[in-house]
Amino acid sequence: MSKYYLAWAKDEEIRKKGANGGFVTATLVSALENNFIDAALVVAKKSVYEGIPVLTSDPEVVKECAGSLHGAPINLTKYVVDYAAKKRIGLPTKPCDARGIIEQAKRRQVNLDNIFMIGLNCGGTLHPLRMREMAADFYELDPDSVVKEEIKEGKIFLVSEEEGGEEKEKWIKIDELEQKGYGRRDACKSCVTKIPTSADLACGNWGVPQGEKKTFVEVLTEKGEAILKNAIDSGYVDIEEAPGKGIEMRKKIEAGMQKLATSWKERMDEVSTLSRSGRFEFYVDALKNCIHCGACKEVCPVCACEADSKCLDMNDERDSYAISMYNMLRIFHLMDSCIHCGQCEDVCPVDIPLTLIQRRFSERMQRHLGYIPGMDVKEKPPLYETELRWSAEAE
Amino acid sequence: MVEMKIKSSICPGCSVGCGLYLLESEEGEEREIKILHRKNSAVNEGKLCKFGTDLHTYYEREVLNNSVEGEEVKQEEAIREAKERLGSIKPDELAFIALPSTITNEEILSFVSLASEFGCENVSFGFERFFREIPEEASYIIEKGLSFSEVEKATKIILFFLDPFVHYPLLARRILKAKKNGARVIEVSFAKNERGIADETVLVEPKGIERIKEKKELFEDSLIIGELTPYMNSQFLELMLWINASTTSRLFLLKPFLNSTGAFLLGGNRNGKEARKRKDLFEILGGIEGGEIKALYLLETDLAGAMHGSEELFETISKLDLLIEQNAFRTPLSDVANITICSEPFFMKKGTLVNIEGRVIENGGESENNVQIMESMGKGRSYEEVHEEVKRRLGLAEISEFEIAVKREEKSFEMAEPKIEIEERKEEEGKEEYFLWYKTNPFFWNGIRAKNFVEISPAAMRKLGLFRGDEVEIVQGERKERMGFKISELPDYLILSEAKMSIKPLQGSLTRVEIRRAGE
Numbered sequence: 066m067s068k069y070y071l072a073w074a075k076d077e078e079i080r081k082k083g084a085n086g087g088f089v090t091a092t093l094v095s096a097l098e099n100n101f102i103d104a105a106l107v108v109a110k111k112s113v114y115e116g117i118p119v120l121t122s123d124p125e126v127v128k129e130c131a132g133s134l135h136g137a138p139i140n141l142t143k144y145v146v147d148y149a150a151k152k153r154i155g156l157p158t159k160p161c162d163a164r165g166i167i168e169q170a171k172r173r174q175v176n177l178d179n180i181f182m183i184g185l186n187c188g189g190t191l192h193p194l195r196m197r198e199m200a201a202d203f204y205e206l207d208p209d210s211v212v213k214e215e216i217k218e219g220k221i222f223l224v225s226e227e228e229g230g231e232e233k234e235k236w237i238k239i240d241e242l243e244q245k246g247y248g249r250r251d252a253c254k255s256c257v258t259k260i261p262t263s264a265d266l267a268c269g270n271w272g273v274p275q276g277e278k279k280t281f282v283e284v285l286t287e288k289g290e291a292i293l294k295n296a297i298d299s300g301y302v303d304i305e306e307a308p309g310k311g312i313e314m315r316k317k318i319e320a321g322m323q324k325l326a327t328s329w330k331e332r333m334d335e336v337s338t339l340s341r342s343g344r345f346e347f348y349v350d351a352l353k354n355c356i357h358c359g360a361c362k363e364v365c366p367v368c369a370c371e372a373d374s375k376c377l378d379m380n381d382e383r384d385s386y387a388i389s390m391y392n393m394l395r396i397f398h399l400m401d402s403c404i405h406c407g408q409c410e411d412v413c414p415v416d417i418p419l420t421l422i423q424r425r426f427s428e429r430m431q432r433h434l435g436y437i438p439g440m441d442v443k444e445k446p447p448l449y450e451t452e453l454r455w456s457a458e459a460e
Numbered sequence: 461m462v463e464m465k466i467k468s469s470i471c472p473g474c475s476v477g478c479g480l481y482l483l484e485s486e487e488g489e490e491r492e493i494k495i496l497h498r499k500n501s502a503v504n505e506g507k508l509c510k511f512g513t514d515l516h517t518y519y520e521r522e523v524l525n526n527s528v529e530g531e532e533v534k535q536e537e538a539i540r541e542a543k544e545r546l547g548s549i550k551p552d553e554l555a556f557i558a559l560p561s562t563i564t565n566e567e568i569l570s571f572v573s574l575a576s577e578f579g580c581e582n583v584s585f586g587f588e589r590f591f592r593e594i595p596e597e598a599s600y601i602i603e604k605g606l607s608f609s610e611v612e613k614a615t616k617i618i619l620f621f622l623d624p625f626v627h628y629p630l631l632a633r634r635i636l637k638a639k640k641n642g643a644r645v646i647e648v649s650f651a652k653n654e655r656g657i658a659d660e661t662v663l664v665e666p667k668g669i670e671r672i673k674e675k676k677e678l679f680e681d682s683l684i685i686g687e688l689t690p691y692m693n694s695q696f697l698e699l700m701l702w703i704n705a706s707t708t709s710r711l712f713l714l715k716p717f718l719n720s721t722g723a724f725l726l727g728g729n730r731n732g733k734e735a736r737k738r739k740d741l742f743e744i745l746g747g748i749e750g751g752e753i754k755a756l757y758l759l760e761t762d763l764a765g766a767m768h769g770s771e772e773l774f775e776t777i778s779k780l781d782l783l784i785e786q787n788a789f790r791t792p793l794s795d796v797a798n799i800t801i802c803s804e805p806f807f808m809k810k811g812t813l814v815n816i817e818g819r820v821i822e823n824g825g826e827s828e829n830n831v832q833i834m835e836s837m838g839k840g841r842s843y844e845e846v847h848e849e850v851k852r853r854l855g856l857a858e859i860s861e862f863e864i865a866v867k868r869e870e871k872s873f874e875m876a877e878p879k880i881e882i883e884e885r886k887e888e889e890g891k892e893e894y895f896l897w898y899k900t901n902p903f904f905w906n907g908i909r910a911k912n913f914v915e916i917s918p919a920a921m922r923k924l925g926l927f928r929g930d931e932v933e934i935v936q937g938e939r940k941e942r943m944g945f946k947i948s949e950l951p952d953y954l955i956l957s958e959a960k961m962s963i964k965p966l967q968g969s970l971t972r973v974e975i976r977r978a979g980e
């Protein structure tokens with residue numbers, strides 16, 4: 066049902082603060098004002114390196130949160146599950162947020178009818194501390210002086226505030242930074258889902274004519290259409306048909322980004338070049354360091370298990386295996402559903418390369434099963450155990 | 461109105477001081493706490509060990525009330541009563557203890573001035589005796605740590621009886637990074653690390669610790685990483701310092717309490733001078749036992765949780781005329797305290813702390829209540845005044861977690877060669893001799909038993925005739941503990957425990973025990 070528009074907030078303040086046309090913010094504000102949703106889940110900026118999720122029913126708070134934070138690699142799924150599962154909410158969703166929410170819906174943790182996913186296209190996020198180092202080492206800026214950041218045309222722009230309040234902009238090509246080990250997180254570099262087609266709307270700057278402060282919006286579902294109509298009817302948002310050239314351009318950029326992601330995926334897979342025993346050693350070496358803190362499970366956007374999960378239940382710390390049952394079970398359990406968002410690796414206290422490990426197992430399985438997690442709520446996770454639970458519930 | 465409040469906070473589990481978010485959600489009556497990962501935290505990049513990940517359970521403990529002799533009272537009354545009773549006791553019969561896990565720099569200053577208001581010099585942050593036992597010029601090693609970037613840059617690291625994955629889990633990744641950068645890691649230990657973090661292991665027998673002195677060349681040009689806890693055997697600390705003094709090495713000692721560095725720097729311990737005059741935790745307990753100390757003020761310190769054998773502790777505490785406990789949560793001693801004063805939980809506090817690296821970090825709360833409680837009995841300063849003094853004393857213009865504000869300068873000092881004595885024991889015929897080694901960790905100091913098993917060698921398993929699912933009994937005189945077991949590659953005589961038991965470590969973290977199959 067895709068329809069394409071260029072859209073913008075009619076409120077000049079919102080439009081100015083917004084990453085592009087301020088459309089996402091204006092849409093959420095109008096949905097709150099008209100009681101279309103009970104709350105919005107947005108990301109508050111503490112600094113360019115720090116964004117904090119905020120669940121609010123206050124439109125003013127939503128307005129304050131306008132703008133994109135590339136240095137806030139958070140996944141909003143678990144916030145929806147834990148704090149808004151029974152509410153009608155609206156939220157911006159990067160592809161991995163949307164995919165996580167869809168997987169949770171399949172596991173009956175959230176009701177998609179109540180969730181309005183205003184998707185954000187996503188070229189990737191940066192780790193905030195790597196971004197600070199990047200600002201100091203490559204941009205030669207005091208990291209604390211950076212007040213704005215933007216990614217466009219394949220470059221990362223940093224704006225610093227100099228003494229006397231003057232702003233200075235510097236940019237470096239992402240490619241150049243990434244060759245040197247900086248730039249986006251590894252999980253983002255190799256992510257091929259750049260447009261959140263499983264959300265209700267997909268918003269971004271790709272396809273917007275240069276110099277125009279508008280948001281390119283693709284309408285993907287009836288819910289998306291409804292929340293957009295609400296924003297237009299209540300006078301918060303203006304739209305125009307997206308030009309064919311813009312639609313083409315957006316597709317082209319998406320394809321280019323996907324190609325780049327595939328090549329990163331291959332380049333970063335250090336295991337594929339190892340011998341059989343080398344691979345075994347790699348896994349043992351990495352996973353033996355696990356301290357069983359449970360953080361990877363806690364943050365996993367597709368895991369719907371609670372404290373009685375198999376990976377915890379069947380793990381006995383008195384076992385002396387080099388790779389624990391906890392890790393083995395997590396690898397197998399996520400084979401059909403891992404979306405490779407890298408949240409687990411971000412929080413791992415001993416830096417286990419979990420994204421790569423999970424990907425090596427799950428990608429092959431997902432290909433084999435013809436299943437892409439997080440894309441279509443009607444497609445059940447194929448692993449038997451989940452089927453079993455589904456049929457038990459149906460009875 | 462729907463609300464989800466996120467505060468930035470710090471994990472009080474150890475001196476690493478990991479940054480985190482604490483999410484308080486409220487809807488109607490319901491209030492829930494969740495721990496989230498703060499990826500912009502300079503200390504830990506959002507990573508947390510199991511203690512940090514499970515921190516919500518720490519905050520879910522029973523809240524302490526304000527009471528006088530068991531009767532619930534208003535806070536002002538508890539404070540008034542505390543002030544009056546403290547004033548009625550002779551200064552040298554008073555003692556103040558604060559193991560500084562949840563205690564901010566501002567509270568340290570208020571605590572010390574509260575004690576001095578009553579003329580009391582017995583203020584313990586848990587480590588005082590060590591200052592007395594070492595040369596003054598070496599005090600800086602106890603007072604200040606090193607930044608983790610120094611660990612990552614080191615070319616040779618010696619893990620001195622330290623398993624980073626267990627003792628200080630967030631240190632492990634720094635050592636792994638150092639290894640990636642080309643560092644050689646050597647462990648000096650009673651047992652080989654099961655995760656194989658070291659390139660080389662120098663195994664030491666408990667009775668042969670002395671012999672490490674013959675391997676001085678091993679330590680040349682290295683960064684030695686060890687731990688200092690209130691239980692440490694002084695001779696063991698002297699050994700570390702002697703190795704450090706007589707080689708071209710640096711010594712980095714981690715500590716179990718989050719704000720140990722803040723307490724050393726602000727609690728009047730500069731160069732260990734004042735600490736030398738003070739009684740330490742165990743000396744104060746000895747003083748209570750001997751009847752010289754009659755009143756004790758405990759600030760956010762769960763003595764029973766931090767010590768082995770609560771029965772003895774209760775007996776000692778029962779000899780006091782006055783026990784005042786200021787805490788956010790109930791502890792086993794709350795029931796016998798004469799006065800309890802309820803303070804705010806750590807995450808709600810406003811204030812600063814110094815982590816082991818020397819970063820001054822700010823807790824994200826808003827409450828000044830704890831400083832106010834102590835100031836209302838002491839000098840009567842405002843929070844701002846105390847905070848300004850903290851900044852002045854630490855020489856801070858601004859506070860940034862991204863700066864190492866408390867730096868240390870390496871100094872040379874002389875150290876006499878120490879002699880290590882291992883407790884003598886009469887060999888009883890037919891009885892196997894085992895050593896129990898406590899691997900301390902954040903759970904250990906907070907009265908939480910996260911593991912219910914000890915690790916033993918395959919040889920011990922065979923000798924004891926154990927099967928999977930059996931339990932063992934660890935015996936030290938009258939004390940007995942029943943535990944599960946895990947088989948690890950250990951020397952035959954060694955038992956490892958990450959859980960705190962009633963068995964007392966007589967030799968630092970090491971002690972002789974007997975072990976048998978439970979139920980025999």
Ligand SMILES: Cc1cc2nc3c(=O)[nH]c(=O)nc-3n(C[C@H](O)[C@H](O)[C@H](O)COP(=O)(O)OP(=O)(O)OC[C@H]3O[C@@H](n4cnc5c(N)ncnc54)[C@H](O)[C@@H]3O)c2cc1C
Nearest residue numbers: 083084085086087088089090108132134187188269270271
């Ligand atoms: C990390 C990231 C990468 C992106 N990469 C691309 C790209 O490559 N190509 C492209 O076309 N578009 C990309 N976008 C989308 C684009 O930047 C705009 O968000 C989008 O065009 C909507 O603009 P707007 O002015 O309508 O949104 P706004 O009105 O500014 O609203 C944006 C909303 O996103 C929320 N938000 C901010 N940071 C995050 C975050 N890290 N995670 C989740 N929500 C967040 C804000 O709280 C706000 O509610 C990206 C967005 C993000 C967050």
Ligand code: SF4
Nearest residue numbers: 471473474478509512
């Ligand atoms: S206990 Fe120490 S290492 Fe663990 S999360 Fe807390 S501060 Fe970090």
